[in-house]
Amino acid sequence: MENAQIADMLDEIADLLELKEANEFRIRSYRNASRTVRGLPERLEDLAADEEQDLADLPNIGDSTAEKIREILDKGTCQRLEDLHKEMPSGLPAVMRVEGVGPKKAIQLHKELDIGSLDDLKKAAEAGDIRQLEGFGEKTEQKILKGLETLSKTSGRLLFKDAADHFESLRRRLEGMKSLKKWEVAGSFRRTKETIGDLDVLLIAKDRGEATGELLEYEEISETIDKGEEKVTVRLSGGLQVDFRFFEEESFGAAMLYFTGSKAHNIALRRIAVARDWKLNEYGIFKGDRRLAGKDEEGVYKRLNLPWIPPELREDRGEIDAANAGELPTLVAPGDIRGDLQSHTTASDGENSIGEMARAAKDRGYSFFAITDHSKRVTMAQGLDDDDCRRHAEKIREVNDDLKGMWLMAGVEVDILKSGKLDLKAETLEQLDWVVASIHYDRNLDRKKMTERIVKAVESGVVHCLGHPLGRVIAQREPLAFDTAKVFEACAENDVCIEINAQPDRLDLPDTHCREAKAAGVMFTIGTDAHSTAGLDAMRFGVNVARRGWLEAGDILNTLTATKLRKRIRRK
């Protein structure tokens, strides 16, 4: 059982308790526990198996939750959750996922319109039944319909990080399988797309029958969908579908190419093959019956007169032309990253102190690390006012003075107010090493006003970086509406960087916008936005985005040495 699944169950308990209008602090406890579980670097299953470990020693997890986690690990569910399921339709928590619908509205919809699922909700909204309810109106009904649309767009797909967690335990299993000669993961997972629909795993077996048997013994499999000579399809207990496909050595490269995709990239490659009277499929390039290539990907590309193209670029967004012209980018790699440029501490809504975060950053071999707590407008995070901010910076610098080999940067994530003004005084911000400016509130301005707002902040002269620029949360919150071209242009002109926020559910700026911003002359940063030491591990997700966005080391501030960074961001 994966941590993500356990976290999901804890969240579900919280959802159901919320619908029951249970004690809000109890609900919060479950949410906190869920967050802890989700962010754990180790698997709970392993921790629970260790005699030395007490789950209740983990933050936000006490005896009661530890007991429930053990129950879940043991039985796949717990009594508390089962009891709640008896009281409440199981589809009702999903109704709360719709933007604008919280527990109160969900329970009212259930009581008055017998709504117990997203389907019910959609039907009622389309029929105009919802606007009739007390406390609801036409706008709410419209908002619900829009929220349903957003949800359905990405439904059934997992965040890359969640898929990666599932893959991690599958990987361990595959590595231990004696009946396999070789295996690789392909598909959108290999391309590191932000969400993953299923996993494609390619296998070379010593004996397919034996390998199939061994695969099906994997304890995480909840359902075997398909079982044949060439392929085995299963569903894991977390819902993720995995396709295992058998190949032989001579076609493995062609298979990797074919199953890595994207479909559009494959079609473009096949077109090149067809132009030469060849055929390209998952078994190789063929001239008649003769195999010209197929053993490895490089060989297939080479036959097509192309250099090997990194999987992240295979979206048919110009990579084949670039490859033809010898102009493929040298993509930034995890090893190029020398520091992290957004993080939080207990001074606002983080979980670790300045010293703890600094040490964790240093342990990762970083040569610089920015602490950027929230400003006062972000009340839920207990953001800092001007005085707090100055004092906090002093503390950061004190810790920095005791550090060797890493520059601990005194920074802030200042809120961009509705007007475009910043939430802290310019003279406060000028004293800091690093200023990230982000929008957290008033997200519904029209496009023109939102553009003006962001541009005004960018032109303030005191901002180094625009944080999570689109403000989107994958599958949950739509991006802010603004003119990206104008904003990117303003950033380039004012020497303001654009952040790639590496939080797995943000990935903001998205890969798709990176090239647009780069073309406008913008410089990038990657920030994990870590709220705990474990959060620093999100860096790799940010690097994935940068790679998918065609970015090279030279496009990203995090690849500079501390000395060069200091010079680069020095205030005039």
Next chain:
DNA sequence: GCCGTTTTCGGCCCGACTGTTTTCAGTCG
């Protein structure tokens, strides 16, 4: 339900906005 402790109880983040009301509940972050 967790946590810390003045160690077994009391505190736990709270302000702004929206759409609905007619003074505010619900939602969000």
